[in-house]
Structures are given as structure tokens and as C-alpha cells.
Amino acid sequence: MKDMAELIDGKQIAKTLRAKVKEQATYLSEQGVTPGLAVILVGDDPASQIYVRNKERAAEKAGVQAQTIRYDATITEAELLQKVATLNADPAIDAILVQSPLPEHINEQHLQEAITPEKDVDGFHPENVGKLFANRHEYFPIANTPRGVMTMLQHEQVDLYGKTAVVIGRSILVGKPMFSLLEAADASVSLLHRHTPDDVRHTMLQQADVIVVAAGVPKLITANDVKPGAVVIDVGINRMEDGHLEGDVDFEAVEPIASKITPVPGGVGPMTIATLLETTVELAARHHDVELEAGWQNI
Ligand SMILES: Nc1nc(=O)c2c([nH]1)NC[C@@H]1CN(c3ccc(C(=O)N[C@@H](CCC(=O)O)C(=O)O)cc3)C=[N+]21
Numbered sequence: 001m002k003d004m005a006e007l008i009d010g011k012q013i014a015k016t017l018r019a020k021v022k023e024q025a026t027y028l029s030e031q032g033v034t035p036g037l038a039v040i041l042v043g044d045d046p047a048s049q050i051y052v053r054n055k056e057r058a059a060e061k062a063g064v065q066a067q068t069i070r071y072d073a074t075i076t077e078a079e080l081l082q083k084v085a086t087l088n089a090d091p092a093i094d095a096i097l098v099q100s101p102l103p104e105h106i107n108e109q110h111l112q113e114a115i116t117p118e119k120d121v122d123g124f125h126p127e128n129v130g131k132l133f134a135n136r137h138e139y140f141p142i143a144n145t146p147r148g149v150m151t152m153l154q155h156e157q158v159d160l161y162g163k164t165a166v167v168i169g170r171s172i173l174v175g176k177p178m179f180s181l182l183e184a185a186d187a188s189v190s191l192l193h194r195h196t197p198d199d200v201r202h203t204m205l206q207q208a209d210v211i212v213v214a215a216g217v218p219k220l221i222t223a224n225d226v227k228p229g230a231v232v233i234d235v236g237i238n239r240m241e242d243g244h245l246e247g248d249v250d251f252e253a254v255e256p257i258a259s260k261i262t263p264v265p266g267g268v269g270p271m272t273i274a275t276l277l278e279t280t281v282e283l284a285a286r287h288h289d290v291e292l293e294a295g296w297q298n299i
Pocket residue numbers: 050051054097098099100101122144145237245264265266267268269270272273
């Protein structure tokens with residue numbers, strides 16, 4: 001029988017992180033502070049409805065006050081920007097998230113820039129993106145999916161120093177911040193995307209000690225892409241016709257080759273939500289000048 005990769009249990013790690021968040025939220029409430037998260041949801045994209053409901057549930061259980069503001073897909077950009085301005089000025093709100101995707105007529109960049117960097121829980125504001133890219137040492141919010149991936153790697157004691165990492169996908173949501181975080185941890189990182197030729201992708205993947213794939217292509221990564229012992233992180237969430245979820249990794253094929261691998265579902269997805277709550281609590285503490293114990297979130 002072949003050796004099988006160790007499963008990285010994102011669901012379990014997320015649960016542990018949410019318990020830490022709850023401890024800090026309780027401490028904050030003793031200081032009279034309730035962490036407040038506002039989620040803006042536009043239109044009726046079914047996947048977004050599910051994620052937002054999951055966020056609401058997780059927030060409530062962790063002692064974070066979440067409110068979802070729902071709008072019809074016909075809302076104008078000006079109305080949305082007005083709402084963001086109101087939330088920016090609202091002392092009960094510590095964190096603002098505008099759920100993607102947005103309708104065509106709304107410019108996502110305008111919203112990313114409208115959210116004050118201090119409440120930018122997604123880390124999409126150019127000021128926060130710039131700080132990440134510049135490896136600045138002060139606190140600033142970082143995109144939750146790649147930050148959650150780093151927490152998983154840390155939890156699994158994956159040492160990145162001097163390692164080779166390949167990231168597939170260059171979105172502001174995942175690929176680019178993932179690149180920066182891995183580079184800051186002293187890995188040598190390559191960022192691949194849809195225009196990378198197949199043969200180049202295969203060759204580069206075969207060199208990688210760590211693979212993070214966020215391409216949105218079911219089973220893109222298969223057995224001969226993976227170096228024996230590599231760590232494989234699957235950020236893909238592809239809803240198939242029969243309703244089941246597929247990652248971007250051919251799990252069955254890769255599991256006997258990798259040393260560690262994340263499942264879909266139950267891998268990166270739950271970590272994204274737990275990390276969103278982690279960031280919300282950090283922002284709340286800062287807004288109210290409450291000092292949280294350094295490293296409280298280490299798990
Ligand atoms: N401004 C913004 N910030 C985001 O962070 C953001 C966004 N927009 N738009 C959409 C993506 C996607 N995303 C997910 C969150 C949780 C799961 C999750 O919990 N997944 C579960 C399964 C859920 C299911 O069954 O569908 C799992 O993988 O186990 C997935 C995907 C956050 N996103």
C-alpha cells in the first residue's frame with residue numbers, strides 16, 4: 001500500500017481559531033467593546049448567499065456582531081459608495097466587507113478604495129495591498145484566504161525557509177497576497193496564471209515543495225504535477241452540475257504523492273471565515289485602543 005498524504009483538516013483548525021477569537025471577543029466585551037462586522041451583499045448569487053450565511057453564523061458564535069446589508073442587483077454604485085461612507089463613520093462598525101462578485105455596472109475598485117483602510121477587513125484597499133507587498137512590519141489587515149493558508153501551514157509546522165513555492169492564480173483575493181506572504185516567509189515563489197503555457201506549468205509544479213492553487217479549474221493539478229512529499233493547498237471551490245464541490249486538485253490522484261494536502265470542502269474555505277473573524281477582532285481592539293496579548297491567535 002502506498003503512503004498517503006496527511007490530511008490538513010481546515011475545519012478543525014478553523015474551529016480552534018474561532019475558539020481563540022471568541023476568547024478575545026469576550027475580553028473585549030469586558031472592556032465594553034463589541035467587535036462589529038458589516039457585510040454588503042449585492043444581488044442574489046447563490047454561492048454568495050451561502051458564504052454570507054456561513055459568515056453570519058460563525059460570527060454570532062464567536063461573539064462578533066455581524067450585520068449583512070442586502071441590496072438588489074439594480075443598486076447604483078453611488079448608492080453603495082454612500083453606504084460605505086456611512087459605515088466608515090459608524091463607531092459600532094470595525095470591519096467592512098463587500099462580497100464579490102458585484103454586478104457588471106459596479107466598479108469593484110471604486111468600492112475597494114472607498115472602504116477606509118482601518119476597516120478594510122479583506123485587505124483589498126491599495127494602501128493595505130501596498131503594505132503587504134512592501135513587507136511592512138506594522139499591523140494592517142491582510143486578505144483572509146491567503147492569511148488562513150499561512151495559519152494552516154504554521155499549524156502543520158511546514159517550514160517555508162528556502163523552499164520552492166508555486167502559486168496558481170493571480171487575483172487580489174488570493175494569488176497576489178499569497179505570493180507576498182510566502183515570499184515574506186523566505187520561500188522562492190513563482191506566480192502562475194491562465195496564460196502560463198501548460199508545459200511550463202507542469203515543469204514548474206514538479207519543482208515545487210509547496211503548491212497553492214486558486215485557479216477555478218477542477219482537477220487542474222494531477223499526479224505527475226506533484227513532487228513526492230510536496231505540500232498541496234487547494235483553494236478551488238468548483239460547484240459541479242450534481243451540486244457537489246470539487247477543488248482544483250485531483251485529490252485521489254495526488255493524495256498518494258503529497259506529504260500533506262487540504263480537502264475540498266473542509267480545507268481552506270472554513271479557514272477563510274475563521275480568519276475574517278480574527279481580523280475583525282484585531283481591528284476592533286485597535287479602534288478602541290485595547291491591547292490584546294501578542295500572538296493570541298497562534299495555534
Ligand atoms: N469580499 C469578499 N471576501 C471574501 O473573502 C470572499 C468574497 N468576497 N467572495 C467569495 C469568496 C469565496 N469565499 C469563501 C468563504 C468560505 C467558503 C467556505 O466556507 N467553504 C466551505 C464549503 C461551503 C459550501 O458548501 O459551499 C468549505 O470549503 O468547506 C468558501 C468560499 C470568500 N470569498
